[in-house]
Amino acid sequence: MGFVLDFMMSFQDQVRQILNNFDNIPSDKILNILTLIQPHLKSEITQDYLNGKIQGVLGVSDEAERKKLCKNLKPYLDWYLQGND
Numbered sequence: 001m002g003f004v005l006d007f008m009m010s011f012q013d014q015v016r017q018i019l020n021n022f023d024n025i026p027s028d029k030i031l032n033i034l035t036l037i038q039p040h041l042k043s044e045i046t047q048d049y050l051n052g053k054i055q056g057v058l059g060v061s062d063e064a065e066r067k068k069l070c071k072n073l074k075p076y077l078d079w080y081l082q083g084n085d
Contacts, residue, residue, distance in 0.1 A: 014033060015077050015080055022074070031070065034050065034073055037076055037077070040083075
């Protein structure tokens with residue numbers, strides 16, 4: 001059901017859902033959304049920086065630690081919404 005819901009929701013709605021319910025969203029979903037935001041960043045340096053952060057989180061196996069690292073990337077979600085609302 002989650003996949004069907006995600007498919008039907010707009011990308012902006014998915015970003016809002018993550019921000020509004022961050023603690024209950026799996027890190028994999030957060031990372032997937034961040035990966036989709038990455039090409040929208042204006043500079044290649046910023047894109048590369050975010051990619052490095054995403055890869056770093058992917059290298060961690062503990063979900064609690066991954067969520068903590070994802071929390072540091074929330075400004076990218078905010079940025080995306082500000083430019084697309």
